[in-house]
Amino acid sequence: xxxxxxxxxxxxxxxxxxxxxxxxxxxxxxxxxxxxxxxxxxxxxxxxxxxxxxxxxxxxxxxxxxxxxxxxxxxxxxxxxxxxxxxxxxxxxxxxxxxxxxxxxxxxxxxxxxxxxxxxxxxxxxxxxxxxxxxxxxxxxxxxxxxxxxxxxxxxxxxxxxxxxxxxxxxxxxxxxxxxxxxxxxxxxxxxxxxxxxxxxxxxxxxxxxxxxxxxxxxxxxxxxxxxxxxxxxxxxxxxxxxxxxxxxxxxxxxxxxxxxxxxxxxxxxxxxxxxxxxxxxxxxxxxxxxxxxxxxxxxxxxxxxxxxxxxxxxxxxxxxxxxxxxxxxxxxxxxxxxxxxxxxxxxxxxxxxxxxxxxxxxxxxxxxxxxxxxxxxxxxxxxxxxxxxxxxxxxxxxxxxxxxxxxxxxxxxxxxxxxxxxxxxxxxxxxxxxxxxxxxxxxxxxxxxxxxxxxxxxxxxxxxxxxxx
Amino acid sequence: xxxxxxxxxxxxxxxxxxxxxxxxxxxxxxxxxxxxxxxxxxxxxxxxxxxxxxxxxxxxxxxxxxxxxxxxxxxxxxxxxxxxxxxxxxxxxxxxxxxxxxxxxxxxxxxxxxxxxxxxxxxxxxxxxxxxxxxxxxxxxxxxxxxxxxxxxxxxxxxxxxxxxxxxxxxxxxxxxx
Numbered sequence: 172x173x174x175x176x177x178x179x180x181x182x183x184x185x186x187x188x189x190x191x192x193x194x195x196x197x198x199x200x201x202x203x204x205x206x207x208x209x210x211x212x213x214x215x216x217x218x219x220x221x222x223x224x225x226x227x228x229x230x231x232x233x234x235x236x237x238x239x240x241x242x243x244x245x246x247x248x249x250x251x252x253x254x255x256x257x258x259x260x261x262x263x264x265x266x267x268x269x270x271x272x273x274x275x276x277x278x279x280x281x282x283x284x285x286x287x288x289x290x291x292x293x294x295x296x297x298x299x300x301x302x303x304x305x306x307x308x309x310x311x312x313x314x315x316x317x318x319x320x321x322x323x324x325x326x327x328x329x330x331x332x333x334x335x336x337x338x339x340x341x342x343x344x345x346x347x348x349x350x351x352x353x354x355x356x357x358x359x360x361x362x363x364x365x366x367x368x369x370x371x372x373x374x375x376x377x378x379x380x381x382x383x384x385x386x387x388x389x390x391x392x393x394x395x396x397x398x399x400x401x402x403x404x405x406x407x408x409x410x411x412x413x414x415x416x417x418x419x420x421x422x423x424x425x426x427x428x429x430x431x432x433x434x435x436x437x438x439x440x441x442x443x444x445x446x447x448x449x450x451x452x453x454x455x456x457x458x459x460x461x462x463x464x465x466x467x468x469x470x471x472x473x474x475x476x477x478x479x480x481x482x483x484x485x486x487x488x489x490x491x492x493x494x495x496x497x498x499x500x501x502x503x504x505x506x507x508x509x510x511x512x513x514x515x516x517x518x519x520x521x522x523x524x525x526x527x528x529x530x531x532x533x534x535x536x537x538x539x540x541x542x543x544x545x546x547x548x549x550x551x552x553x554x555x556x557x558x559x560x561x562x563x564x565x566x567x568x569x570x571x572x573x574x575x576x577x578x579x580x581x582x583x584x585x586x587x588x589x590x591x592x593x594x595x596x597x598x599x600x601x602x603x604x605x606x607x608x609x610x611x612x613x614x615x616x617x618x619x620x621x622x623x624x625x626x627x628x629x630x631x632x633x634x635x636x637x638x639x640x641x
Numbered sequence: 642x643x644x645x646x647x648x649x650x651x652x653x654x655x656x657x658x659x660x661x662x663x664x665x666x667x668x669x670x671x672x673x674x675x676x677x678x679x680x681x682x683x684x685x686x687x688x689x690x691x692x693x694x695x696x697x698x699x700x701x702x703x704x705x706x707x708x709x710x711x712x713x714x715x716x717x718x719x720x721x722x723x724x725x726x727x728x729x730x731x732x733x734x735x736x737x738x739x740x741x742x743x744x745x746x747x748x749x750x751x752x753x754x755x756x757x758x759x760x761x762x763x764x765x766x767x768x769x770x771x772x773x774x775x776x777x778x779x780x781x782x783x784x785x786x787x788x789x790x791x792x793x794x795x796x797x798x799x800x801x802x803x804x805x806x807x808x809x810x811x812x813x814x815x816x817x818x819x
Binding site for chain 1: 727
């Protein structure tokens, strides 16, 4: 009865090849794209480390949330979700390293934030940002998240494998663990999205960014769990898991896709409607670049329209082939979603203009009198496209100001905005490499203990799980 | 009213009840209805019911709402009464989305509710047919139509119910208009 997963060479080998492919991709992108201090290399690292950490963390969240909600159906899959979180032990460390490298001027990803700290003193609207982006405070925050994730990942792994799960005292304790993690998760997942992703463009705000990230890697995590469970089933494990469990995972995948769309649209529409230059600039930078226009609306089609018309059907969620296809597509879609967030600012036109050519400084200068001098250098490079962007809006004053400062002479073709990031072979290889590492950690952790928590009080409920019509 | 005479078989355990349904259907006897105090897992499959088409109807209603909202707002904003709102385009699609969403939900919700009520004949003033009051308490009932059956067939159904573990089998006749 006690079923244990065996991490055989047959599974291990492809994963090692995947990791080697990723390493090859990293080396290739490092040497082939030296623009802007190898920004594309670091962008790749950040996107994947963050994306897979999110997926891993979401595994713990599912366990904690279902434990608190008296869920029973997921008991057979508990070990799968907990093992998914094994990656945060590496991913959290990677995030810390990426941030430290950025603050040590090894790469330019966080230069906009550093710029505020170094040169924003005395400007009222930057007074709190200077504190928030202070190197020590910033790094210690991310270290704290990484340590907390590590701790909970290891603790959940140990706690839910205990033999005396039916003991009322242990059961009560499991609720405490779950509740504690929900609180930690809520704070850290929001804060890490601000610290690692939103800080790439520190002038841009989105008050629902933490939620948005949660929904995005949430989708990817449900999709990943479906694929992992189906893989384990195909290897002869988890025989008790049937289409009813997959159906429920599919329902969550569908629900989170709609939830993601809701947040995507809420974030977009408010900024489109309010048309505040600092917010609008974030979108203008992406929409002015045909490549990112395609990836943004492509991601919207894959992550919203596809699940809406495909996953809504009961048959699609109960058929293993169809749900696997959907899961693969959604993992790709949400990778593209994060790619859209991380790849624009560090790679934006910087090869020609140095680090601070983000474009938002131009706007900041327009709105804050004291900054015209402060960010004069940056503005010179960015003024032109800022002007054209804002020209489509009602911000007539801003347009006047920019044109007045720089004149029409700046509008020459060579200065047209461009971007040297894209989803090329390197991105695909690095993604495959990270996927291999994620799966390696997953299988290693899964092989450590029994596949099914035998003594879980809810095990019977999961074994007899049945999804009726409705 | 066509059907006024029925046979009602009552069970007191869902497992026995589910098996009884399978055996009775296997004998080729048509079950008119089944009443249980709570949703019984596996009952739909045992009765051989097909998937409800209510959600398909819901999708259609929703799509109607989406189309109606989008076309109406587009017509108003581009043709009927175009106004410059804060420098936005005359066809500001993003600002249509929330209303389109609301209309989709409204149409789907009302459409599904009304379809459900009409299909189940639950309009106001309807006198419900109550086969046995204990089906809302602790009895699982199977209803068979008795109008067109001969006495021997009726007796066969009754004895089959008893053999399959029914705790009570009775005739139920409704008055005209009930």
